[in-house]
Amino acid sequence: MSFSSLDFYLATVVVIFGVDVLSAWGLNLQYGYAGIPNFSFIVFQAAGAYTAAILTLGPMTATSGQTYVAGTHVPFPVALLAAVAAGAALSAVIGVFAMKRMRADYQAAILLILALILNQFIVTDTSLFNGTSGLANVSRPLGSLVNPSTTGWQWAYAALVWAICAVVLFAVQRLSRSSWGRALRAQRDHDAAAAALGCNVVALKMQVFVIGGAIAGLSGGLLVFYLQAFNTASWGYEETLAIFVSILIGGVANNWGVILGTFLVQIVFVEVPNLLPQFGYIGLVDALEWVVIGLLWMAAIALRPQGVIPERRVRAERFGLPALRRALPAATAAAAPGQQGAHEERLGATGGASRR
């Protein structure tokens, strides 16, 4: 592999890593913090990607060789914002139906079916986004600043993506540490109890569903401008599962851990095999990757359903209370005399430990 192609490849990996981390944060808000099993997450990423694409492709002409709706030329930042809005708007529409109070597995199934049906719909109705072929020839933005056909442009774009990542990380951390984020986690653990303490559970879920959808749209927009193309094959329901596995491995409700999980799953596991010599027919490696993603998933659920890296413990010191002195025998004994505690634990297991 020559230097320039390695350079090209590295820049691509850095961009894709950033986009995947963004999506993982979006889904982590929804699943990790709020417990929403959003198996159609990738649909919102696709919505962002298609929106950004058609807004910059220009009006459809006889020579454009692909069919799509509402083609215009708008500046890059506007198209990116529109991608965010598209993800959020689609989430709002779907959330009206899917965020009602229901069984978690029911909700998961419904969101999964939604992803399957929407994918089929885009495939069959070619007039919207060109069916299976998808959209191509999206031009690279900011061409007036850096020559788009150089690796310099790629690195500049990578820097932009990661700058956006930094902003989003700040936002999601701030959100998740606020009283809003705490209420989200509370309803995740016991929705009826959260409601009985004044949390409007449906509204909370709706808000986080839309925010996650906006982040998904953003990641889709960033991706399509880099790849210059986007098609339906890139957003099968499997892609959502890969993000889920990253979260399970990196840490449910742990935004830093999610970076590590995404690196392990999406980069080391999915991207690096592309560097290895190919074997079998084209597509065999991809198929085998999905098999292993499924196995990883089962292993993660079997070993640590709450994630390999646990949620960060929020200590009361953060709220101005004096630090706890560890291993203070008198205090521990006063609160939970050893044998009594064990006895209750058994009783408690029948009464209390039924949820998750």
Place this chain on the structure above:
Amino acid sequence: MSSVVVESIGFGIVDASIISIGAMGFSLQFGLTNVFNIAYGTVLTLGAFAAYLAEQWGVVGWYDVLIGAGVGVIATWLIGKGILATFARRNLGLFELITVSLAVELVVQYSVDAADGEQLFSYSFDQGRALRFLGMVFTVTEVEIIGVAVGAFVLLECLLRLTKTGKALRAVAEEPRLARACGIPTSRIVNVAWVLSGALAGVAGVVYIINSLTVSAFTGTDFLPLLLAAAILGRAGSVSGAVVASLAIGIATQLVAAVGGTGYSTIAGFGILVLVLLARPGGVTSGLALKTEVTL
């Protein structure tokens, strides 16, 4: 115009027959185990592939249905009793179980995909001559497919209403705790449900390939949304409900396809899904929506 409508009702009935065979099985399985088993879709795929392979080895015609049923039972047993039950014993919640079944779907689907070289396989089955009935057109094979669906429905209903096992099945689906308290051997009854649903999934796969004449690793997954919608709309655990819902879905999608073009039949599917959402799990008081006990 009206003849188009009548004709598409005919196509819809054929579709509904295929959907209903799968939906009856899923409904029975979900109603009894309370596990939302997404991997049901791959059992369909495996059933269809069994028929394809059987044909390659010279076993042709309706014998393939029996082979598909057998493969369906084995696959479902392995997935249900082998994998899902193992996970359920670890005290995982309903959500974790659906994700496990989804992972199983992914693993099996892409294993098949890897093994078969990502191809679409064609199956040949003599469709027979065209028959006309009340303005609708059916091939002989399509009539036979309807016959298989009706037969499966009648057999299941007889089993559920007339035999002791069937009555126990219904009791477990309604109130597992009560049934256990009444001395019904719940685990044995659930095993019966696994076998029956597996056989139905396998048959659905074979009937699908007989009708569409192609199969790929993704056949079952692509077919799954309609089947799940029918099972949920018809109320999980109710065989007749699944059949009625399948008819509604089959005819609705075909009518929309006839009026708006085939691309829009998925919109009809989408509309039905929204309907399901509005009709089924929303109510806080609906028993099924909040039942959390798993029986495996």
Place this chain on the structure above:
Amino acid sequence: MLAPGDLRPLVEVCDLVVSYGAVRAVDGVTISVAPGEVLGIVGPNGAGKSSLLAAVGGQLRPTSGQIRLDGVDVTKLPPHRRARRGVVRTFQDTSEFGRLTVFENLLVAGLGMHGASLYAATVGARAQARRTATAAERAAELLARFELEPMRDTYAMELSGGQRRLVEVMRGLMREPKLMLLDEPTVGVAPHLSEQLRREYRRIAASGVAVLMIEHVLEVVEEVSDRVVVMDNGSVIAEGTYDQVMQSQAVREAYLG
């Protein structure tokens, strides 16, 4: 001491009906609880006690009838709106937020901490910080009062059954409630914690909170309740002091079959 019942009732339940399909779980129940009073509800399994409590808490929508809180009709209000009017409850299976620490469990319950406004929680940081500080202070007081300080930073899922129950009650107290609903509040609690809990229930009532309690253990009912309602088949079959209802013929029949 004020004689409970002399006061205007805080919560009034009028002719309440809760049906599941053809079954009437609660069939025309009328009860009321005054501030500072503990009303115990007893009755055999399936008598409709939990459905009654859920209807008052807002977890179940009643089929007909009315629930008034402080004279205001709250029958159609969802649970979170009732909570903001001073109704709190515990659940039969304890309802701790397992992956939140004990301290966070309390913070969530703090007034104005329910995350209703995304704006207030993030952008309007100063007002929210004040509310958080107030809630943290109250949480610290409660931790001291219930002797749970050492467990402050423990995940609630790691607590014993009794400690979970304590957390539930403390969470309710965070909201400075007017009405506390308790669903079998001593089940699964070790004896020494049960004693502590029962003392607390009396203390809560003494501070002017109306308490509606379902309890199976008759000793607890006798010790904690000012007044007892006996339910069977969805209806109230006896009402009065503990000694009065235990002598009632209807109650003996219901319990002995």
